[in-house]
Every structure is written in structure tokens, then in C-alpha cells.
Amino acid sequence: xxxxxxxxxxxxxxxxxxxxxxxxxxxxxxxxxxxxxxxxxxxxxxxxxxxxxxxxxxxxxxxxxxxxxxxxxxxxxxxxxxxxxxxxxxxxxxxxxxxxxxxxxxxxxxxxxxxxxxxxxxxxxxxxxxxxxxxxxxxxxxxxxxxxxxxxxxxxxxxxxxxxxxxxxxxxxxxxxxxxxxxxxxxxxxxxxxxxxxxxxxxxxxxxxxxxxxxxxx
Amino acid sequence: xxxxxxxxxxxxxxxxxxxxxxxxxxxxxxxxxxxxxxxxxxxxxxxxxxxxxxxxxxxxxxxxxxxxxxxxxxxxxxxxxxxxxxxxxxxxxxxxxxxxxxxxxxxxxxxxxxxxxxxxxxxxxxxxxxxxxxxxxxxxxxxxxxxxxxxxxxxxxxxxxxxxxxxxxxxxxxxxxxxxxxxxxxxxxxxxxxxxxxxxxxxxxxxxxxxxxxxxxxxxxxxxxxxxxxxxxxxxxxxxxxxxxxxxxxxxxxxxxxxxxxxxxxxxxx
Numbered sequence: 001x002x003x004x005x006x007x008x009x010x011x012x013x014x015x016x017x018x019x020x021x022x023x024x025x026x027x028x029x030x031x032x033x034x035x036x037x038x039x040x041x042x043x044x045x046x047x048x049x050x051x052x053x054x055x056x057x058x059x060x061x062x063x064x065x066x067x068x069x070x071x072x073x074x075x076x077x078x079x080x081x082x083x084x085x086x087x088x089x090x091x092x093x094x095x096x097x098x099x100x101x102x103x104x105x106x107x108x109x110x111x112x113x114x115x116x117x118x119x120x121x122x123x124x125x126x127x128x129x130x131x132x133x134x135x136x137x138x139x140x141x142x143x144x145x146x147x148x149x150x151x152x153x154x155x156x157x158x159x160x161x162x163x164x165x166x167x168x169x170x171x172x173x174x175x176x177x178x179x180x181x182x183x184x185x186x187x188x189x190x191x192x193x194x195x196x197x198x199x200x201x202x203x204x205x206x207x208x209x210x211x212x213x214x215x216x217x218x
Numbered sequence: 219x220x221x222x223x224x225x226x227x228x229x230x231x232x233x234x235x236x237x238x239x240x241x242x243x244x245x246x247x248x249x250x251x252x253x254x255x256x257x258x259x260x261x262x263x264x265x266x267x268x269x270x271x272x273x274x275x276x277x278x279x280x281x282x283x284x285x286x287x288x289x290x291x292x293x294x295x296x297x298x299x300x301x302x303x304x305x306x307x308x309x310x311x312x313x314x315x316x317x318x319x320x321x322x323x324x325x326x327x328x329x330x331x332x333x334x335x336x337x338x339x340x341x342x343x344x345x346x347x348x349x350x351x352x353x354x355x356x357x358x359x360x361x362x363x364x365x366x367x368x369x370x371x372x373x374x375x376x377x378x379x380x381x382x383x384x385x386x387x388x389x390x391x392x393x394x395x396x397x398x399x400x401x402x403x404x405x406x407x408x409x410x411x412x413x414x415x416x417x418x419x420x421x422x423x424x425x426x427x428x429x430x431x432x433x434x435x436x437x438x439x440x441x442x443x444x445x446x447x448x449x450x451x452x453x454x455x456x457x458x459x460x461x462x463x464x465x466x467x468x469x470x471x472x473x474x475x476x477x478x479x480x481x482x483x484x485x486x487x488x
Contacts, residue, residue, distance in 0.1 A: 118243065118392055118394040212248065
């Protein structure tokens with residue numbers, strides 16, 4: 001990476017450009033998560049990015065959303081080296097944090113690889129600076145969801161909690177298993193208590209969660 | 219669990235009206251205040267009974283334990299959550315603890331007492347999978363090191379079994395963080411890698427303290443067979459199932475007949 005500062009003699013404006021080598025990581029096409037929760041491919045970034053194209057307040061926003069320690073990162077790469085998902089996909093923890101720090105807001109929030117982290121916390125435990133990368137990733141995800149970028153499969157899971165109170169609701173097979181083991185067909189949770197389910201739903205409504213995930217009440 | 223706990227002197231009380239904990243990796247990825255509010259509601263149900271919470275799932279443990287600590291330490295968050303809970307005549311007070319059942323076994327029951335309760339020592343070789351949320355983030359846990367823990371191996375060996383080391387033993391199962399829902403094939407690829415490492419050392423079975431890891435490895439082997447055509451045939455037991463066997467319970471009382479991968483091979487050995 002190199003900075004070129006050029007003084008424009010006529011307008012006395014400093015023009016700053018950052019050239020990024022090795023930016024594209026998906027064989028010359030980038031696959032992004034668009035605002036409808038779907039995937040789209042697009043041409044790679046041009047190699048020279050102007051400073052005014054970046055969101056310089058993004059790192060601060062990430063810190064406020066829960067990734068408080070993001071500014072401590074020294075890009076050592078211990079996180080990427082520890083990541084079990086990094087070993088089998090194009091997900092690169094260190095690079096994601098770098099792009100967030102530089103202010104590539106839309107690219108980071110649209111990155112589908114952001115959703116590959118299993119929150120195993122290995123990076124958080126090993127980070128020599130205490131960046132808490134897992135918390136940074138979770139914060140970025142909530143910002144992505146707020147900006148309308150949520151995977152359809154996740155909307156379904158959220159819908160299960162809103163509709164039945166459980167991310168993995170009980171089904172007919174498991175109800176039979178419960179009975180065969182001498183238990184009541186339904187567990188004593190929101191599955192058995194309508195008022196409890198109503199509470200969960202009302203709390204979610206107050207938090208605006210239903211609107212956030214695009215849930216349609218029946 | 220309901221059969222094993224009373225023999226250990228533990229009385230279990232159901233949390234009536236509890237909901238999804240809510241799932242940590244999933245909900246913290248969507249909206250953290252909602253995650254905290256739903257977790258607080260669950261915590262308040264146990265507080266109303268005046269008892270600590272224990273759980274068989276490390277994911278639920280992760281959410282309830284972390285939320286409990288956050289709410290105890292951050293008064294601003296606690297107040298805003300209680301403002302909502304008050305409308306339902308509930309309140310988070312911060313007077314209980316959240317303990318994973320394995321923690322209860324190791325710290326409250328103790329290895330010595332467990333040894334005395336073993337009726338049928340298990341001559342089995344076992345691959346122990348700790349999982350992630352039982353141990354991490356260590357700043358919110360009291361279970362010691364997350365790189366080389368020993369306590370679960372001790373709990374397995376007190377039953378007469380032998381814990382066998384294997385490559386990448388501490389690796390994540392791949393189901394968490396919403397990944398099992400988002401990209402099931404990549405999620406199963408992680409499980410497949412560990413199952414292969416376990417197959418390479420050759421064990422009688424695999425043991426996990428987490429219900430979600432159990433789903434990933436047990437039911438997951440069926441999915442791996444269907445999607446990738448690979449058959450591992452490694453029985454996967456939740457630790458409480460293994461404990462129950464050593465305490466002399468019939469397999470039916472431990473739900474072992476409902477495991478996706480047949481446990482017949484180990485039942486023959488004991």
C-alpha cells in the first residue's frame with residue numbers, strides 16, 4: 001500500500017490516493033450480499049481508491065456497535081492464522097478488520113464471508129492486542145442487518161423464535177421421541193405456555209426486532 | 219439428565235415458560251439489545267424460583283452466562299432491560315449463577331463422588347470434544363485454559379474410559395455463529411474434518427458436553443453421508459449419556475436409542 005500526496009497548485013487541494021495491490025480475492029469477481037439478502041457478483045474494485053470514497057467514521061461506528069477494541073489492531077494476522085473457517089474458505093479475519101478500519105463500509109457490510117464466522121472465539125483468545133475480533137465481527141453483522149443485509153436463511157431462524165419462541169422448534173418426530181421417553185409431548189417452554197410466547201413476542205416488538213428481520217405477523 | 223441428576227443429589231426444576239436462550243452466535247449477529255432482553259427474561263424466570271441455572275447446551279450456557287455477567291456489571295443495560303421486563307411483571311435482579319452441567323459435575327459433585335457412583339466402569343476409548351462456548355471467552359469463564367483443558371478428560375476417565383488425543387482436538391464443530399443455518403455444507407465440512415481426525419486415531423466413540431455440537435456430529439454424520447457420501451460410523455454421546463451408562467442406567471433411559479448414529483458397538487463392549 002502506498003500513499004501519493006499531490007499538491008494541486010491551482011486549487012491548493014491535497015489529493016490523496018491509496019493504491020491497493022492484491023485486493024480482489026475471488027478470481028477477479030467479487031460476490032457480494034446485496035440489500036435484499038441475495039448474492040450478486042460484480043467487477044472487482046479499481047486499484048486506486050480515493051480517500052473521499054471511504055467512510056472514515058466507520059471504525060468509530062463499529063466500536064459503538066460493539067467492536068469497541070477495533071482500533072487496537074496491528075494487523076499481525078494471528079486471528080486469520082487461528083481461524084478454522086479461514087482454513088477452508090476465503091474468509092480472512094485480519095483483512096476484514098483492515099477493510100473496516102480503512103472505511104470500506106459498503107464492501108465490508110456486503111461481504112458474504114462475514115457470515116462464515118462460527119464465533120469459536122479462538123481469535124479473541126489469541127489476539128495479542130485484545131482487539132476481541134469476534135465482537136468486531138458480531139458488531140459488523142448487526143450493522144449489516146440494520147442496513148438490510150440479512151441472509152434469507154437467518155430470517156427464517158429469527159422467524160421461528162418470533163413465531164414459536166425457539167430457534168429450533170420441536171417437530172412431530174421429536175414430540176414422539178419425548179413421549180417414548182416418558183416425557184410430556186411438549187417441553188415446559190413457550191411451546192406449552194401461550195402467555196410466555198406472547199411475552200417473548202411483545203418484547204421482540206418493543207425492540208423493533210420483528211421489523212428488523214422483516215417478520216410478518218399472522 | 220432427568221434420570222441421572224437425582225442420583226447425584228441434584229434436584230432439577232423446570233423453567234416454565236422459558237424460550238430460546240436466545241442462540242448466542244445467531245442473535246448477537248442480528249441485534250444485541252434483543253439478545254440481552256430475551257436472555258434476561260429467561261434469567262428472571264430462574265431468579266423467581268431462587269435457583270441457579272444449569273444447562274446441557276454450551277450455546278445456551280454461553281448466552282445465559284454472558285448475559286448474566288453483562289447485566290450484573292452494566293447498570294445502564296440492566297436498567298433499560300428491566301424497564302421492558304417490568305411491563306411483564308418480571309425483573310432481572312442478578313442473584314443467581316449460570317453453570318454448565320459439566321461445571322456442576324466437576325466443581326459441585328466432584329470427581330471423587332462420581333468415582334463412587336460408577337457401577338459399570340466403561341472400557342472404552344473416547345475422543346473428547348470440548349466445544350467452544352463452554353470454555354470461551356475465558357474472561358467470562360472460570361474453567362481455566364481454553365488451549366489445553368483437562369477437566370472433561372478427567373470426567374471421562376473417572377468413568378473407566380480412556381481419552382485419546384487427536385489432531386485439532388480443540389477445534390470448533392462448525393455449527394455456531396449461525397453458520398449451520400447460513401451455509402450448512404461449509405458447516406458440515408468442519409465437522410467432517412474433525413470426524414476424519416477422530417477416525418484416524420480409532421476410538422469407540424466421541425463425547426461432547428454440548429447438545430448443539432452433539433447435533434452437528436451425530437445427526438451431522440447422516441447429513442455428511444447424504445451430501446458427501448462419506449460414512450464414519452462414530453457413535454456420538456453427550457457426556458451425560460456416557461455418565462449414565464457408567465452409573466448403570468439402561469440405554470433407553472438415556473435416550474441412546476434415539477441417537478442418529480447407532481451406539482450398538484459400544485453397548486456390546488460394556
